[in-house]
Amino acid sequence: MSELTPKDPDFETRVRGSFAKQGLMETLGASIARVLPGQVDIVLPPSPAVSQQHGFVHAGAVASIADSAAGYAALTLMPPGAGVLTAEFKINLLAPAVGDSIVARGKVIRAGRTLTLAQTDVFAGREGQEKLIAMLTATLMTIEGRAGVGD
Amino acid sequence: MSELTPKDPDFETRVRGSFAKQGLMETLGASIARVLPGQVDIVLPPSPAVSQQHGFVHAGAVASIADSAAGYAALTLMPPGAGVLTAEFKINLLAPAVGDSIVARGKVIRAGRTLTLAQTDVFAGREGQEKLIAMLTATLMTIEGRAGVGD
Amino acid sequence: MSELTPKDPDFETRVRGSFAKQGLMETLGASIARVLPGQVDIVLPPSPAVSQQHGFVHAGAVASIADSAAGYAALTLMPPGAGVLTAEFKINLLAPAVGDSIVARGKVIRAGRTLTLAQTDVFAGREGQEKLIAMLTATLMTIEGRAGVGD
Amino acid sequence: MSELTPKDPDFETRVRGSFAKQGLMETLGASIARVLPGQVDIVLPPSPAVSQQHGFVHAGAVASIADSAAGYAALTLMPPGAGVLTAEFKINLLAPAVGDSIVARGKVIRAGRTLTLAQTDVFAGREGQEKLIAMLTATLMTIEGRAGVGD
Numbered sequence: 001m002s003e004l005t006p007k008d009p010d011f012e013t014r015v016r017g018s019f020a021k022q023g024l025m026e027t028l029g030a031s032i033a034r035v036l037p038g039q040v041d042i043v044l045p046p047s048p049a050v051s052q053q054h055g056f057v058h059a060g061a062v063a064s065i066a067d068s069a070a071g072y073a074a075l076t077l078m079p080p081g082a083g084v085l086t087a088e089f090k091i092n093l094l095a096p097a098v099g100d101s102i103v104a105r106g107k108v109i110r111a112g113r114t115l116t117l118a119q120t121d122v123f124a125g126r127e128g129q130e131k132l133i134a135m136l137t138a139t140l141m142t143i144e145g146r147a148g149v150g151d
Numbered sequence: 152m153s154e155l156t157p158k159d160p161d162f163e164t165r166v167r168g169s170f171a172k173q174g175l176m177e178t179l180g181a182s183i184a185r186v187l188p189g190q191v192d193i194v195l196p197p198s199p200a201v202s203q204q205h206g207f208v209h210a211g212a213v214a215s216i217a218d219s220a221a222g223y224a225a226l227t228l229m230p231p232g233a234g235v236l237t238a239e240f241k242i243n244l245l246a247p248a249v250g251d252s253i254v255a256r257g258k259v260i261r262a263g264r265t266l267t268l269a270q271t272d273v274f275a276g277r278e279g280q281e282k283l284i285a286m287l288t289a290t291l292m293t294i295e296g297r298a299g300v301g302d
Numbered sequence: 303m304s305e306l307t308p309k310d311p312d313f314e315t316r317v318r319g320s321f322a323k324q325g326l327m328e329t330l331g332a333s334i335a336r337v338l339p340g341q342v343d344i345v346l347p348p349s350p351a352v353s354q355q356h357g358f359v360h361a362g363a364v365a366s367i368a369d370s371a372a373g374y375a376a377l378t379l380m381p382p383g384a385g386v387l388t389a390e391f392k393i394n395l396l397a398p399a400v401g402d403s404i405v406a407r408g409k410v411i412r413a414g415r416t417l418t419l420a421q422t423d424v425f426a427g428r429e430g431q432e433k434l435i436a437m438l439t440a441t442l443m444t445i446e447g448r449a450g451v452g453d
Numbered sequence: 454m455s456e457l458t459p460k461d462p463d464f465e466t467r468v469r470g471s472f473a474k475q476g477l478m479e480t481l482g483a484s485i486a487r488v489l490p491g492q493v494d495i496v497l498p499p500s501p502a503v504s505q506q507h508g509f510v511h512a513g514a515v516a517s518i519a520d521s522a523a524g525y526a527a528l529t530l531m532p533p534g535a536g537v538l539t540a541e542f543k544i545n546l547l548a549p550a551v552g553d554s555i556v557a558r559g560k561v562i563r564a565g566r567t568l569t570l571a572q573t574d575v576f577a578g579r580e581g582q583e584k585l586i587a588m589l590t591a592t593l594m595t596i597e598g599r600a601g602v603g604d
Binding site for chain 2: 018019023026027028054059063064087089090092093096150151
């Protein structure tokens, strides 16, 4: 769809640069993988540092990478200079987050001028198999002309 | 309401013990404050380690403490031996999470046998004033008789 | 709070006039009750015409009045000429919707320039008692300058 | 996936019979179209009877058919005798609901023993084109052994 054509040819550099400034992602040990127009993947290795009380990856850690994946998927389609903020998200947790790695795959469902809807499917990988463990939908807001809120 | 009467007299010890096992909370620097029947508060000091790209506290970090506050508010009312898991949550982000401290105040709206609805209001404190910055609603599931899922 | 001061002194007339144009409310048999700054109540009498398969009021009918109550609570605080549209809502259904009447009480949590968060608590009344049966949170958008979208 | 194999060979008859008992669907003028394992479509013709104040189909009417589509998609996979209830849903509204017809396409994302996650995409059809206007995710609960709650 034409709405998935980036308005900023440097979208990938911009998204990777912004991700590098998210202190939380470094603290969690998350890294950014694929960056395509309207699609961003973020990977989190499970560890005790991101766990909840039963040893699974904490729903908050899953939500953190899923929110970032949704937000950056939205940012790939925003005009140069615009910043992205999350207005709301909902996440359904389908199975315990356990495995060798957790991958959040964010994609834009609809990019509007002010609001973008993105969806992130989160998978746990184990022994070469992927299992859907969570699904997030997020409303992202395009912020233009506000000091300190770029990318 | 009678549904806010704990079925487990040791609910506070149990909640604090379970919180201590959440590796993510330690990683974020969050601590548990008030624990009452149907109510739990969790505090997070803002820092670059939990930030997003504009320097605000990341929506995922806000959601993490809000989810834990909701989950533990629910656990205060669950029978001994039961474990709590989040089935879903939605969070609306109302203002940038900046300030001296972020406080997530979770409370039970309705405790059912299988599902509990809890709400967490998140406030940013600055110079003695509190401002509402986010609101989360979560569905928590009571898990009984599953190995490895207690508290 | 000052943010609950209506920008339009005729907010009540405006809300009641807009409600009267919602064909769905008439079809469902719903009526608007209290209209205050930031608060609107809508009442629905249970009947087979709004039921689901077990005879309870359908979740969609509950959501319909809860969404309208949230939207009109938001509209009470919007400037003259602006229109309101729902961007998203989530509803948690806590108990079967049965009783003598269903009342949706909407209130504004935070009114921003573009986005407003409102919450609606839905109660079933029976023999003079009210029971909380559902809770909705909605993001409402202020629309200005779009032809056909006023109030 | 094997989890999409119906446990009840009469799932289609059962779903259509249950839909016929939903008074709200008749009141709205909605009809059930396709019924497949894990997938149900519901169609609503736009009319003043289901409108909001600007003449679009009301978000509550869109949510009503989307919720029913999600619930019946879930019911296709439930064991004989079980009933389905909605625990929660969230809907994002992407564009005004206008057109010749509104179609809600529900599908199961994951069917668990107690909870099922379903997603409904809602399209507006106009002049042979379909446009995505809303997206709903719902948590459905399998109810077994409760009098009055079958199908």
